[in-house]
Amino acid sequence: MAKLTMVEAINLALRQEMEKDPRVLLLGEDVGRNGGVFRVTQGLLDTFGETRVMDTPLSESAIVGVAIGMAVYGLRPVAEIQFEGFVYAAMEQLADHAGRIRTRSRGRYHCPLVVRLPYGGGIRAPEHHSDSNEAYFVHTPGIKVVVPSTPYESKGLFVAALRDPDPVIFMEPKKIYRSLREEVPEEEYLIPLGESRIVLEGTDITLITWGAMLQPTLQAAMLMEKSGTSAEVLDLRTLSPLDTESMIESVKKTHRAVVVHEAPATCGVGAEIVARINEKALVHLEAPVERVTGFDTVMPLPKLEKYYLPSAERVVDAVNRVISF
Amino acid sequence: MAKLTMVEAINLALRQEMEKDPRVLLLGEDVGRNGGVFRVTQGLLDTFGETRVMDTPLSESAIVGVAIGMAVYGLRPVAEIQFEGFVYAAMEQLADHAGRIRTRSRGRYHCPLVVRLPYGGGIRAPEHHSDSNEAYFVHTPGIKVVVPSTPYESKGLFVAALRDPDPVIFMEPKKIYRSLREEVPEEEYLIPLGESRIVLEGTDITLITWGAMLQPTLQAAMLMEKSGTSAEVLDLRTLSPLDTESMIESVKKTHRAVVVHEAPATCGVGAEIVARINEKALVHLEAPVERVTGFDTVMPLPKLEKYYLPSAERVVDAVNRVISF
Amino acid sequence: MPKMVIETCSVEWLQILDEDGICDEELRPPLSNEEIKKLFESMVLARTFDEKAFKLQREGRLGTYASIYGQEAAQVGSAFALRPADWMFPAFREPGASFVRGLPIHMILQYWAGDERGSQIPEGLNDFPITIPVATQIPIAVGVALAAKVKGDPIAVMAYMGDGATSKGDFHEGLNFAGVFSAPVVFVCQNNQWAISVPLKRQTAAKTLAQKAFAYGFPGIRVDGNDVFAVYRAASEALNRAKAGKGPTLIECLTYRLGDHTTADDASRYRSREEVEQWKTKDPIRRLKKYMEKRNLWSEAYDQAVRSNAKEKVERAVRVEESLPPPDPRDIFGFTFEELTAELKEQMENFLKVDGKERSESKDVLYG
Amino acid sequence: MPKMVIETCSVEWLQILDEDGICDEELRPPLSNEEIKKLFESMVLARTFDEKAFKLQREGRLGTYASIYGQEAAQVGSAFALRPADWMFPAFREPGASFVRGLPIHMILQYWAGDERGSQIPEGLNDFPITIPVATQIPIAVGVALAAKVKGDPIAVMAYMGDGATSKGDFHEGLNFAGVFSAPVVFVCQNNQWAISVPLKRQTAAKTLAQKAFAYGFPGIRVDGNDVFAVYRAASEALNRAKAGKGPTLIECLTYRLGDHTTADDASRYRSREEVEQWKTKDPIRRLKKYMEKRNLWSEAYDQAVRSNAKEKVERAVRVEESLPPPDPRDIFGFTFEELTAELKEQMENFLKVDGKERSESKDVLYG
Numbered sequence A, B: 001m002a003k004l005t006m007v008e009a010i011n012l013a014l015r016q017e018m019e020k021d022p023r024v025l026l027l028g029e030d031v032g033r034n035g036g037v038f039r040v041t042q043g044l045l046d047t048f049g050e051t052r053v054m055d056t057p058l059s060e061s062a063i064v065g066v067a068i069g070m071a072v073y074g075l076r077p078v079a080e081i082q083f084e085g086f087v088y089a090a091m092e093q094l095a096d097h098a099g100r101i102r103t104r105s106r107g108r109y110h111c112p113l114v115v116r117l118p119y120g121g122g123i124r125a126p127e128h129h130s131d132s133n134e135a136y137f138v139h140t141p142g143i144k145v146v147v148p149s150t151p152y153e154s155k156g157l158f159v160a161a162l163r164d165p166d167p168v169i170f171m172e173p174k175k176i177y178r179s180l181r182e183e184v185p186e187e188e189y190l191i192p193l194g195e196s197r198i199v200l201e202g203t204d205i206t207l208i209t210w211g212a213m214l215q216p217t218l219q220a221a222m223l224m225e226k227s228g229t230s231a232e233v234l235d236l237r238t239l240s241p242l243d244t245e246s247m248i249e250s251v252k253k254t255h256r257a258v259v260v261h262e263a264p265a266t267c268g269v270g271a272e273i274v275a276r277i278n279e280k281a282l283v284h285l286e287a288p289v290e291r292v293t294g295f296d297t298v299m300p301l302p303k304l305e306k307y308y309l310p311s312a313e314r315v316v317d318a319v320n321r322v323i324s325f
Numbered sequence C, D: 001m002p003k004m005v006i007e008t009c010s011v012e013w014l015q016i017l018d019e020d021g022i023c024d025e026e027l028r029p030p031l032s033n034e035e036i037k038k039l040f041e042s043m044v045l046a047r048t049f050d051e052k053a054f055k056l057q058r059e060g061r062l063g064t065y066a067s068i069y070g071q072e073a074a075q076v077g078s079a080f081a082l083r084p085a086d087w088m089f090p091a092f093r094e095p096g097a098s099f100v101r102g103l104p105i106h107m108i109l110q111y112w113a114g115d116e117r118g119s120q121i122p123e124g125l126n127d128f129p130i131t132i133p134v135a136t137q138i139p140i141a142v143g144v145a146l147a148a149k150v151k152g153d154p155i156a157v158m159a160y161m162g163d164g165a166t167s168k169g170d171f172h173e174g175l176n177f178a179g180v181f182s183a184p185v186v187f188v189c190q191n192n193q194w195a196i197s198v199p200l201k202r203q204t205a206a207k208t209l210a211q212k213a214f215a216y217g218f219p220g221i222r223v224d225g226n227d228v229f230a231v232y233r234a235a236s237e238a239l240n241r242a243k244a245g246k247g248p249t250l251i252e253c254l255t256y257r258l259g260d261h262t263t264a265d266d267a268s269r270y271r272s273r274e275e276v277e278q279w280k281t282k283d284p285i286r287r288l289k290k291y292m293e294k295r296n297l298w299s300e301a302y303d304q305a306v307r308s309n310a311k312e313k314v315e316r317a318v319r320v321e322e323s324l325p326p327p328d329p330r331d332i333f334g335f336t337f338e339e340l341t342a343e344l345k346e347q348m349e350n351f352l353k354v355d356g357k358e359r360s361e362s363k364d365v366l367y368g
């Protein structure tokens, strides 16, 4: 089996789905000849031509709006927003149309749309190129949010997202776009949306995370193992809907939890996770659930970026506080 | 002292501030001759003229963007977005500029801007006219979020927001725009941002809320009183920054809490509140903190609206569960 | 070549039927007598509906409603040019167009009465529901047009918008996108000269809205929006262009909102009675009537029949709407996704249980 | 009046100095010899900087950098027309304009090296920092222009954007707003014909970008963006118009991005070498040089001096930038609001404490 990066795995998923299903098409800035600024769509224009791989004007709102129309008409558009920092302009289309058309038309129309959204920090990118804005979408009704954490995961989740009958924001962690390789099957497989996975079983504490933050979280788990603490690591995979059951089950076993994400703490998805643990497993908790997150500030430019992103050490610090509570 | 509605109280605040400070000006759709669709700006065009009360084109992004420029230049613009449902188009200006200009220019520029945002359900308004989208802004760095709950509060908070050196989203609860009257002094008074208030002192449970939801929450407290439960009711007033200290203090006293808000539960501000209570007062809790909120769905049209909004009864139900936990 | 003109554009005005019902027969579209009658009847139906909806609102039987009084020709004339397979995107002030398309009349009442089922467009009718957030339907309409083009379906899309909508980013992004990809779409802008209280001159410094098409590389035309022939002709030609692969067109229908913005508005606050009265003389129905009279297509008896027919249709729609069972509260949850998520299931179940019991009507009243 | 033209527009092209340095003296703006030399020197400085920045990036001494190679005249010619009291809004590819304005050279390096202090525009310089989200600076620039107008300050604002920016909603909303309120603002669009890999014809179906101004009711002009005289002349006239209360102008500078989009890009993937080579013949610096030579304003010695002067300035800036102390991590928190909120204070304090101790440099390296 080929060892692929996440970029290659998503590219493979796109290629295979486009071969299987003529309704699938791509649109976005630079997705065509250039193959996307991250090369996720590389080679697809040559194979599928200009009608199925559409370089668009620089218009994030229209990219999403046009894709909604295509989805309503029966196609399976995959819209790319070049960086998460440019998705704000499409919020109106996402909140007012993508997330609403099924319910407001009482099922007459629906919108099977994937918006690909490279996100997050850690690649020394310019300003506005490192936001983690998943919480906005998780808070928005009618939209699903998926965040893969490895190449294998990204292929299976992407295919599931693409075949989902509802709009999905597929957030791609730029930091691990090329930094990991993993065996990725050619054969079709789907990872169902809404189901998290246990990456590491453990007994003393539950570490809950997603996307690029799985790596420092796993490193933290390794470091902790040396000092005799056994961590259970949960990769959420899907942030909307959230797999509450698995989180609760794990916390009931370990009695302690830490959530790790890049986005600002306040009103981040971590808050929702803490709230759900509180609601469903309070009596099982032996310490407050801690959040290791970005700060309530703008993501700094590269020279200060390293201070912003959660690191294995920050996770270990939090775990120590929780364990010794 | 005159008994005013919230509409009249904010109108008074605007008029007095415009008289005092020539830098204050208003812009938005229909704020001029029409006095705003809710009449909040009524009469101001006649007094202050077209340069200070500007009817604008139908362009939410530009209304906010232009106001940012005016603020950067040294004016004190008050931008009105006609209904919260139309603010999504301005998200890019808010997140990328209003909330960032001070930090990205390391203090060279800042943006003393107020965006007035009538929000929320309960007035049988048409589609897209009843959202409660405070969580988006609370999650956005560099922006303050204020939500008054009575006429008196609205005047004092508005003046404080307008004199704040940073951008403030001032969310006006439409449901109580005209349904309450209260004595509102002509004289200047400021209610500092970031400080919540205890509306009702109590010992058995802390009810945390803001904006229009204060009313059903207070009704619930009355109902509970009859059955012998003493509720402490906290009106947060400012959602960003959050007055964590007061919440924690109250919970340490009552050991129980319920949060009430209109917005969808998932990733709403309620989640952040639960997370903070968890972080700082876990050992004091005798039951999970419950959230009484809107559902994770689009706000329904008027015929189903009543089911969506938290009511006194829903709050009482939650309190009963928490008390009997 | 130091200084020279490298590109020019001109905006045409089209009027076929003037305010006195005098028709330029050379320009008149080739419509049969039956079709001309249909246009008249559709406009009368639109106005009859409008008057009724206004009354219902005043009687507390309908929520906020946006009147189309004065804009009947712009709506009927344009929608009349569509084929059933074409798609239509209303803004929020186009019941006249929706009825021509075949939307059951009671559904518009249902929508403004606050019932989502009014947006549950019947299968087979290719119309989008009303869109409230101004201009946001435009990129979606362009998406449908491009999807049809991709699939090779020989249809076109018509998207409506107001003059206010032309100021919004989505108007620009949508029209520009359509131009670049030569999408089979016709943009019909009902320039009724007001966006609530904001007059056209506060909306743009451009002399016409039609000229905005030039920015996107396709034609724009301004037509007399109270002249149903001019509107129909421009719409037909634009739809033909679109279907022939020649790309989009912007049609500016110059008209006037004779009523308040909505039933929640009071236009006397911001505009003069004279302006309104002056525009009443341009009534689209009266001028078609005058023309038909000359052509012996109109008589008092015919008029009576048309009006009572329209009235009956509208009254029937009111009865239908008012006799519908209330929407099921479960629908708040059930259409968010194809399948209920765990969160929504739990929220719905909690909602349906009150004090541990199934929610009942009597308990319901406590909520809200 | 059934069918008639009611509005027309035409787009003019302006070129004063052609590719061979031949000048239309009638159109030439009245610049002194010193000023012409200043234009030349500014363009040489811009290019010298650009070459150096590119090298620094390749050596790993700078982050992503967006080259201005080929666009020197568009930037220098336009910024040269500004007065110090005027305001300037760059997009992200305007160091040539920023240097003319007086921005210390090292600040652009600092910005692209990933240090916010590069955006801390010195007091007294009325420039906005670089804006990365395309077109979003436009409404803000309009806001500054309107604020100045409200206050009666006799200034104007210049806002830069690329061809790609013309597709964004904020371009539209900003320009339309400026038209309605007759804001004293000049929009300078550097049409370098590419938005990363997307060519102009995918950006719009309009023949020129200048014509888009017509949609907003103010003039647009296309100038040879590689002709510093044409750019300067158009900019001066537009600024005069703005200051005379006559409202905005859109200037499309037709130019070409000779380099890659940024140092992270490889333009050979999507465009032909021939196209690039052909545009190299239109070099803005060379043509001014030829003109100056004829006017005896240029000599080998002068050229040498100009180039070594530019080089020295740039080298000095590199030394300044590279010798600056690293930014203080506390600055992540300290400028979010005027005062630290309780949340931010707590977050900062936790951040500064590591294992209960004050954060130290040695501990730092573990983070990230």
Ligand SMILES: Cc1ncc(C[n+]2csc(CCOP(=O)(O)OP(=O)(O)O)c2C)c(N)n1
Pocket (backbone or CB within 6 Å): B029, B058, B060, B082, B086, C093, C132, C133, C134, C135, C161, C162, C163, C164, C165, C166, C192, C193, C194, C195, C196, C257, C261
């Ligand atoms: C994005 C947005 N902003 C504001 C509103 C509130 N609003 C409803 S209709 C309207 C005016 C629309 O004017 P126009 O486009 O000319 O349509 P008309 O009402 O004249 O049909 C406004 C401001 C809205 N619905 N959507």
Ligand SMILES: Cc1ncc(C[n+]2csc(CCOP(=O)(O)OP(=O)(O)O)c2C)c(N)n1
Pocket (backbone or CB within 6 Å): A029, A058, A060, A082, A086, D093, D132, D133, D134, D135, D161, D162, D163, D164, D165, D166, D192, D193, D194, D195, D196, D257, D261
């Ligand atoms: C809103 C937004 N979308 C996407 C990007 C990514 N991006 C950066 S530059 C660029 C192309 C800009 O083209 P143009 O406006 O012509 O400016 P140029 O790069 O040619 O100077 C893109 C797509 C961005 N910065 N902002």
Ligand SMILES: [Mg+2]
Pocket (backbone or CB within 6 Å): C162, C163, C164, C190, C191, C192, C193, C194, C195, C196
């Ligand atoms: Mg209008």
Ligand SMILES: [Mg+2]
Pocket (backbone or CB within 6 Å): D162, D163, D164, D190, D191, D192, D193, D194, D195, D196
């Ligand atoms: Mg460009």
